[in-house]
Amino acid sequence: MAYSEKVMDHFAHPRNVGEIPDADGVGEVGNSRCGDIMKMYLKIDGDTITDVKFKTFGCGAAIATSSMATELVKGKSIENALQLTNKAVMEALDGLPPVKVHCSVLAEEAIKAALSDYYQRKGIDPTLIIGAPSGEHEEPVCGGE
Amino acid sequence: MMKIYADNAATTALSPAVLEEMMPYLTTVYGNPSSLYETGAIAKEAVETARAKIAALIGAKNASEVYFTSGGSESDNWAIKGVARALKKRGKTHIITSKFEHHAVLHTVHALKKEGFTVTYVDVYENGIVHPEDIEKAITDETALVSIMYANNEIGTVQPIAEIGKICRARGVLFHTDAVQAMGNVPINVEEQNIDLLSMTAHKLHGPKGCGALYIRKGVRPAVLIDGGAQERGMRAGTENVAGIVGFAKALELAIEGMPYRTEHVTKMRNRLIDQLLTIERSRLNGDRERRLPGNLNMCFEGIEGESLLLMLDMNGISSSSGSACTSGSLDPSHVLLAIGLPHEIAHGSMRLSFSDDITEEEIDYIAEKVKYVVDYLRNMSPLWEHIKEQEKEGQ
Ligand SMILES: Cc1ncc(COP(=O)(O)O)c(C=O)c1O
Ligand code: FES
Numbered sequence: 309m310a311y312s313e314k315v316m317d318h319f320a321h322p323r324n325v326g327e328i329p330d331a332d333g334v335g336e337v338g339n340s341r342c343g344d345i346m347k348m349y350l351k352i353d354g355d356t357i358t359d360v361k362f363k364t365f366g367c368g369a370a371i372a373t374s375s376m377a378t379e380l381v382k383g384k385s386i387e388n389a390l391q392l393t394n395k396a397v398m399e400a401l402d403g404l405p406p407v408k409v410h411c412s413v414l415a416e417e418a419i420k421a422a423l424s425d426y427y428q429r430k431g432i433d434p435t436l437i438i439g440a441p442s443g444e445h446e447e448p449v450c451g452g453e
Numbered sequence: 454m455m456k457i458y459a460d461n462a463a464t465t466a467l468s469p470a471v472l473e474e475m476m477p478y479l480t481t482v483y484g485n486p487s488s489l490y491e492t493g494a495i496a497k498e499a500v501e502t503a504r505a506k507i508a509a510l511i512g513a514k515n516a517s518e519v520y521f522t523s524g525g526s527e528s529d530n531w532a533i534k535g536v537a538r539a540l541k542k543r544g545k546t547h548i549i550t551s552k553f554e555h556h557a558v559l560h561t562v563h564a565l566k567k568e569g570f571t572v573t574y575v576d577v578y579e580n581g582i583v584h585p586e587d588i589e590k591a592i593t594d595e596t597a598l599v600s601i602m603y604a605n606n607e608i609g610t611v612q613p614i615a616e617i618g619k620i621c622r623a624r625g626v627l628f629h630t631d632a633v634q635a636m637g638n639v640p641i642n643v644e645e646q647n648i649d650l651l652s653m654t655a656h657k658l659h660g661p662k663g664c665g666a667l668y669i670r671k672g673v674r675p676a677v678l679i680d681g682g683a684q685e686r687g688m689r690a691g692t693e694n695v696a697g698i699v700g701f702a703k704a705l706e707l708a709i710e711g712m713p714y715r716t717e718h719v720t721k722m723r724n725r726l727i728d729q730l731l732t733i734e735r736s737r738l739n740g741d742r743e744r745r746l747p748g749n750l751n752m753c754f755e756g757i758e759g760e761s762l763l764l765m766l767d768m769n770g771i772s773s774s775s776g777s778a779c780t781s782g783s784l785d786p787s788h789v790l791l792a793i794g795l796p797h798e799i800a801h802g803s804m805r806l807s808f809s810d811d812i813t814e815e816e817i818d819y820i821a822e823k824v825k826y827v828v829d830y831l832r833n834m835s836p837l838w839e840h841i842k843e844q845e846k847e848g849q
Contacts, residue, residue: 319761320768325834340837343758343786343801347836365837367760 311368312402318372323379326361333429335421338414344370346418348378352426355385362418369408373397373415381419386426390438392419454770455819461657461748462606462634462807463774467700468659474703475661478696486693487684496695503702510705511651512642513668520685521698524665525633527678528652529557529600531667531689532629535675536598536650537565540627545597549573551583552792554602558631559788562600571595580741581610581793589620596626603635603651607789607805608740609749611639618647627673633657633665637708638715638746649673653705655697659809660704664697715810719747722812726750729821733828735841739790739803748808753795756838757802757831759786765827766804771820774805798837 311319328349338345344366351359360382362374376397381389394412398404404412424434458466478499484492486500505516513519522528537548550562552574562572575587583601592599599621604611614630621628629650632641637658643651650673654665669675669688681690727738727750735755754762759775766773785791786800806820832838 316764319764322834336836340798340801340840341796343798345836347839363834363836363839365756365835366758368764370758371761371834 310405314400314402315369315372315404318375318401319368322371322375324361324375324382325363327363328359328361333422333426335418335423335425337417337421338366340365343367344411344414346370346374346414348418348422350422350426352386355387357381357384357386357389366414367408367411369404369411370414372401373404373412374418376400377415377419386423389419389423392416455816456770457816457820458772459806459808459820460772460774461809462609462805464656464662465659465809467661468704468707470707471660471700471704475696475700478699482695486695487682499699500693500695503698506702507666507705510709511668512644514644515671517686518668518671520667520669520689521693522665522667522689523663523694524656525555525631525652525654526557528654528665528667529555529631530561531675531678532650532652533558533561533598533600534565535678536627536629536673537570538676539674540597545595547571547573547593547595548597549575549588549591549599551575551577551601553577553581553605553789554600555606555631555633558600558602577792579794581605581608581739582741582744583612583617585613585616585620588617589624592624592626598627598629600629600631603630603632603641604638604746605740605789606634607787608751608793609634609746610740611635611744611746614648615646622647634746637705637712638748640712643668643670650675655701655704658704658708661697661700664694664701666701711810715747719808719810719812722814722817723748723750723808725814726806726817726821730824733825739793739795750806751803753790753799753803754828755799755802756835756841757828759801759803761831762802762804762827765831766823769823769827771823775803
């Protein structure tokens with residue numbers, strides 16, 4: 309398996325696994341048919357993401373990218389987190405095999421979905437800030453049979 | 454930490470006895486079997502002795518019915534493309550195979566579709582076993598070939614080969630079987646079982662990689678796939694892999710000698726593990742429990758994904774395999790697990806373990822402990838498992 313050492317490290321020792329019972333925003337993306345679901349929990353204070361936790365059903369890369377994504381947004385501002393791209397997650401992991409790129413896309417989407425939920429709870433239309441909810445309008449990558 | 458290689462369906466360790474048999478042909482006896490001087494003649498004799506040995510071990514009438522190839526994939530390609538192309542002229546443009554063949558068969562058949570052949574894929578049902586009557590029904594006047602694997606490489610189920618052979622013979626249709634996984638595990642006799650073409654490979658039975666054979670019944674004439682020199686009676690060009698061929702014959706001989714022990718011991722070990730792992734909630738065994746290869750175990754655990762299971766087992770010293778999307782580099786789960794009717798989300802959480810003769814009770818118990826731990830660990834971080842549990846509660 310062509311995973312980098314960083315990927316294997318985050319897979320073997322995922323950071324920020326778990327749930328936040330009183331989270332300010334929760335987002336879930338992916339679909340079980342494709343073999344991947346990511347769920348992100350955010351705790352937000354003012355403009356800062358003070359805590360983040362994740363749960364993932366998916367391959368090694370899915371777990372590693374979730375873990376890395378949580379590290380990249382923890383303690384950062386919302387604005388910062390909104391700029392997180394799958395590319396940044398991949399780079400932070402020293403790259404992913406080509407077939408695993410979609411796993412990092414999922415990580416980006418999971419963060420955005422959680423932020424979207426945060427805005428919704430505050431009565432703010434998230435589409436103005438984040439854009440249309442991703443995932444739903446796209447064909448699942450695995451396509452199925 | 455224990456180190457356990459449990460992926461013998463992928464490939465096996467070369468047996469020391471096989472290596473010893475091969476050594477002279479990797480060192481001093483380097484002559485080309487087609488050459489007339491002494492070292493060539495010795496190599497030629499070694500190839501012919503191996504051929505006769507393999508022919509006898511599969512119940513073939515003549516040594517000349519065994520043709521050496523580079524392995525299972527080439528044998529499958531040759532058998533299917535060769536027969537199809539040879540019979541096309543006579544209006545035979547239909548092929549029957551199953552939904553869960555190895556890709557060496559499925560992709561070959563797919564290539565033939567583009568050449569105008571039609572294909573019937575028979576069902577393998579929930580237990581992973583072909584119904585011979587489905588084949589009987591599918592045969593038409595245009596059928597050129599029936600190709601059904603002897604034993605499946607993922608779920609290990611053994612097919613009713615003798616019955617299928619009988620039907621094909623009665624209907625005058627050629628019958629090919631990919632016996633790559635079955636060899637050395639179940640008794641094979643091409644005469645009694647009416648097999649016309651049989652694919653073999655050495656590396657699944659502690660022989661070397663890159664060497665195999667195709668049995669072709671006398672009188673059956675598939676088109677030649679590898680053109681060139683006159684080796685293999687003009688049917689398959691290329692200087693023989695002498696050491697590989699010698700090793701293959703030895704490996705097959707040893708595998709067949711060891712069959713009673715394997716059937717007894719490995720089956721017992723495997724069943725011990727199945728019983729232990731079935732105690733995990735929402736787990737299932739894939740493929741018929743009885744009609745399967747001694748060393749094969751294939752299970753699914755709901756709520757987790759196969760690749761992460763495989764990686765975690767590797768970190769615990771256990772080499773396994775998964776029919777999951779991720780490991781195969783495609784994003785769909787195993788076609789074999791889908792063929793036996795598993796939904797995608799369950800098929801993603803599969804694990805295949807395949808054992809060889811040296812597996813011990815201690816190792817089995819270690820694997821059971823680790824699999825239980827890893828499944829539990831991954832479920833704890835799985836939102837899908839959370840959903841399953843929520844649904845359970847709602848259902849109550
Ligand atoms: C059922 C089956 N057929 C064919 C093959 C291909 O054999 P080889 O690796 O010798 O080309 C394999 C092994 O992967 C197999 O399991
Ligand atoms: S989660 Fe689908 S391949 Fe990684």
